[in-house]
Amino acid sequence: MSAIAHHQAERSSAVTEMPDELRADVRLLGELLGQVIAEYGGDDLLADVERLRKAVIAARRGKVSVDEITAMVAEWPVERAVQIARAFTCYFHLANLAEEHFRIRTLRVRDTGEEPLPESLAQAVQELGGERVTELVEGLRLHPVLTAHPTEARRRAVVTAIQRISGQLAAYNSPERGAAERAETRRRLLEEIDLLWRTSQLRSTKLDPLDEVRTAMAAFDETLFRVVPLVYRSLDAALGEGTGTREPLARPFIRYGSWIGGDRDGNPNVTAKVTRDAVLIQAEHVLIALENATHRIARTLTLTAGYTPASPRLRAALTAAENDHPELVSEMATRSPQEPHRQWLLFVAARIVATRQRGLDLAYRSPEELLGDLRTAQESLVAAGAERQAYGELQHLIWQVETFGFHLAELEVRQHSQVHAAALAELAAGRTSERTDEVLATIRTIGWIQERYGVTACSRYVVSFTRSADDIAAVYALAGHALGDKAPQLDVVPLFESGADLANAPGVLSGMLEIPGIQQRLAANGRRLEVMLGYSDSAKELGPAAATLKLYEAQEALAAWAAEHDVRLTLFHGRGGALGRGGGPANRAVLAQAPGSVGGRFKVTEQGEVIFARYGHAAIARRHMEQVTSAVLLASTPSIEARTAEAAGRFRGMAEQVASASEKAYRSLTEAPGFPEWFSLVSPLEEIGSLRLGSRPARRGLGAPRSLDDLRAIPWVFAWAQTRVNLPGWYGLGSGLQAVISESGLDELRAAYREWPLFASLLDNVEMSLAKTDRDIAARYLALGGRDDFVEQVLREYDLTRRLVLEITGHSRLLENRRVLSRAVQLRDPYVDALSHLQLRALSRLRADDGLSEEERERLSTLLLLSVNGVAAGLQNTG
Incomplete structure (x- = not known):
């Protein structure tokens, strides 16, 4: 059987039965949306939506060809195609909502109280037994850092509309409701769904950084403020009897940070005034909540x-x-x-x-x-x-x-090392540019924030592209220029992103120990030091497999360095939401960290779409925080550290072979002549900038990217997700696995999957990325670039990666052992297909560019952007 035929056969047979409660909610919301569509556009609009829906479902069963769907979509006027795209986008919002409600119901059913929930704090404490529980809890620290996300495609108006529908759906399903109350709730549901349909999915104006700050505040107002003490209460109850009638055994271990309004690396819209205003907005929200x-x-x-x-x-x-x-x-x-x-x-x-x-x-x-x-x-x-x-x-x-506190989350400043070097050069020459003046103004703003809200409100200063200790010393020098003896207290954090920088990290830290500002901070804070690891750029440079292993090696080296120099190191993980940027289940990621690198402390970025996925509902937020905290506790125990170290040592040679071969395969594609131009043609990369997704530019410089260095990691991943290729999440791994198999067979790889959490996490994440890839539709996108050699190379690596992942995991199909995730993907896949076909129509016509009028181009662009928005809602972790 060919790879294509095998893929189609698996796709049609891999059906996970949808639970009755979820099916009922999906059917209810779908029926109400159908009624709204018919009322708005007539029965013929609803009929066209249904034609496409049934066709894509039939295509997944091998009963309708992709060519037939392409022809159907081409028949409609662009205006009709736009309305159909709106319909499927609204459907995704409702399907996501139904699934969220089902997850919450399932959590409540499982939480009987007889046995602790898996991955809960109660289970972690029970599992730890006497293994340093008191010591671990005393030093425990979970530090999520909220960041703005240039691929959070939903408008705030859409988010609030979904929240209102969520409230009505919960009321509708309440068993206490009588028939009259239920009928009224159904009417309200219909009203709110009608509002969602009539709300524009696309922003008319570009977000500015303070818009992003206010959007993030919704998560605090609705969820975080209320959920955090419940997490502490869970830990306190697990630690001893009588919680609520005695002094707590649990101490508050969560601290939030934020880059929103502070991250100015590559974002000229973030100024000193924006940083000041961001803190004022945060303070307003937390003081109102406390009041x-x-x-x-x-x-x-x-x-x-x-x-x-x-x-x-x-x-x-x-x-x-x-x-x-x-x-x-x-x-x-x-x-x-x-x-x-x-x-x-x-x-x-x-x-x-x-x-x-x-x-x-x-x-x-x-x-x-x-x-x-x-x-x-x-x-x-x-x-x-x-x-x-x-x-x-x-x-x-x-x-x-x-x-x-009074500041809600510590606002962290980030800036590129080259900006600091240029500023110092200008100051030495006695002439400063506007950019250098802005650097000094930012430091003065940090001083103002500390005077008003305390040092904990803003003291961390992250230096991206740190190459040497001089890049860290530059920040302290600039602080002296800005405020002299009254310089603010700064904890300057190096950010290591490229493969070479990750390898050089311990040497840079040794150089940092010679900086007076660092020496003062270590003396004052109990020799605590923070280092940030960049997942996005390393994955974009090296490919997912090589980057994962390179980051692991860096963690090992940094943990050893910290032990040698008597430093209490906190690793700050710059993970994205998408699998191509270090995403995936956070608790599994913690358990896969290098031994000694956790130490009861875990700091990680939480980005736009991930913020609302994890913190949009109180029950899900509480579950997420408990899962991550329990993983931090377990990963910090000597027994688990020893087991992980033994597995890492055993499979070290195999891992290096996978990394080397996978990186070679990845670079052979991404560094090939003409690849950046081809990527721009086969994806909606150029058009994504028109979505007004965030305040930061999508790329460094103007025009189409000449190399991957010109392109930021987030739109790189987002654009590949739109094409249904998801290349950053899996490309190169197949070649890496094949290199090992050719030399020593499958047994060592299968043993590594069973015994080494890092390797298991890598394969599981790749499996998830492959499951969200559609080979047939992907091939249509790839063909738009006019490079058959690239198309063949990508699809060959996809087939190889998919086949070997299944052979190593022992699964007969993708996500076979992850029933909930498999069901979620299957629920959405046909409808993502529908939007992909609509997007392909618009993209192929725009790429052809054969005499389109300005009006035609505008209409096609609207269709394209709507479909981008809808696919993002359907795939969820897209960037």
């Missing part, structure tokens, strides 16, 4: 002094407050007589309001001052015997203040 939470708890503390007397310390604090603010405290006493704890929390809430409004006579000077007042109330409640009130919701509020 609301404090008011809510205060209203519940109706504890009369007769049953729950205030402690002497709390009484003294109330007296001092009344002396300083007699009218305010008198009003509270009148509203809450004989309720001292309630009065105190209301006064605290008033002080938080003043902090937000800059009322200096009442405002808190720092989060620590607020924590002191909250602990005064807590200690008083404990002294009065009200432990449940002391360690319940009030403890959640304390955890929230400890986690988010």
Whole structure:
């Protein structure tokens, strides 16, 4: 059987039965969308949508040819094709929503309380037993860093429309609803779906960085603020009996960071003013959240002094407050007589309001001052015997203040090393450019932020393309130029991205130890140092397999360096959402890290589309955070570190062989003459810039890319996902595996898959990427470039990679052992196919460029961009 025939046979037979609850939600939402489409465009529009839907499903069963679908799509006027693309894009949003609801229901059903959920904190503590649990928990730190994402294709208006539909769907499925309530909820669902249909999927204006900041705030407002204390509560319950009635055993271990409004590498739109405004926006959101939470708890503390007397310390604090603010405290006493704890929390809430409004006579000077007042109330409640009130919701509020402070997330600044070198050269010459002035203004802004919100609000400064210790020293030198002796406290973080830079990282760190600014920071912070590893650019340069192994080697070397130099190292993983940028399940990624490189600390970027996938709903966010934290705990234990080290040592030679051969195959394609131009023709790369996805330019410089260096990693991955090739997620691995098989057979590779988490994670991620690839449709895109040699090379490597991955894993089909993911892919695949055919029509016509009028080109561009938006919604982790 040929590779093509085998692929088609597998595709038609690999059907995972959809659970009844999920099927019911998909059918309900699909029917309502169909009704909306018919009301808007008539039954003939709905009929055309159904024709295409049935055709792509039949094509996956081998009953309709791709040529027949191409002909069908070509018949429609462009305006009709646009409406059909809108229909399938809306369907994806609804299908994603139905699946999210099913995941939440499944989590609740599985959480019986009899046995801890797999990959939960309770299971991790149980599994650890006596293995340094207290020590591990004491040093535990999870540090997600939110970043703007140039491929988050959904408008904020679309996101909020989906959230409203989500609320109505949850209400519709509530078993407590009667027939009349259910009918009303169905009407509301129809109304909200109609709104989604009538909302433009495409942005009319380009995002600026502060738009991106505000978009990210939605995740904080809706989810993160409420979920973080629940995660701490889970750990506290796992560590000992009686959580909520005793002092917590769990300490707050999550800290959020953000690059949104601080990352200026290649983004001229991020200025010192933007960075300042970003912090102000974050502070506004967190202070409002703290104010609301404090008011809510205060209203519940109706504890009369007769049953729950205030402690002497709390009484003294109330007296001092009344002396300083007699009218305010008198009003509270009148509203809450004989309720001292309630009065105190209301006064605290008033002080938080003043902090937000800059009322200096009442405002808190720092989060620590607020924590002191909250602990005064807590200690008083404990002294009065009200432990449940002391360690319940009030403890959640304390955890929230400890986690988010008054700044919500530490804003990190990132800039390219060459910008710093040029700035120092200009300063030495006595003449500065606008760019250098901006560098100095940024450092002054960091100083302002630290004065207003504390050092933890903004102290990390990431230097991309770090090549030597001089690149780190340059930041400290610039800080001296900017503010002299009043320079802000800076933790300068080197970012190693290319293969050569990863290999040179330990040498650079040794040089950093000679920098006075680094020496001062190590002395002050207990010899803590942070290093960032770039997954995106290394994968773009080396290919997915070689980059994965190169990053692992770098982690090993850095862990050894840290042990030798008595440094507590934190590795900051610059992972993307897509598989070609280090994406994939985060908990598996943690367990695959090199021994000694975790040490109870895990810092990682969370990007636009991933932020909403992981933090869009409270139940899913809590599950994600527990999974990652449990993995961090387990990966830091001596037993797992020893097992991983033994496997890594055993399979080292094989891994190097895979890396070498895979990189050679990858470079033979991507560095071939004419490849960048061909890539621009076969993908919607050029048109993606018109989607107004983010504030950062898609490429360095103007015009079509002359080499991969001209192109940023994110649009590189995003464009390949649109073509259904997903090349950055798998290309070269087949050649790497074949090199090992030719020499020693399959047994060693199969053993590595069973025993080495890194190799298993690599193959599992590649398998997922292959499952989202469609060979037939991909071939249509690849043919647009007029290079049959490239087409043959790509498809040959795809067939080889797919065949060998299945042979090594022992699976009869892709994702055979991952039922949930397999079902998710199968649910969406036919509809992604439909949008791909619509996109191919537009792209092929635009590429032909045979006398198109400006109006025709505009209409085709609209169709193309709508389909890009829809495919992104269908494939989900696209960039």
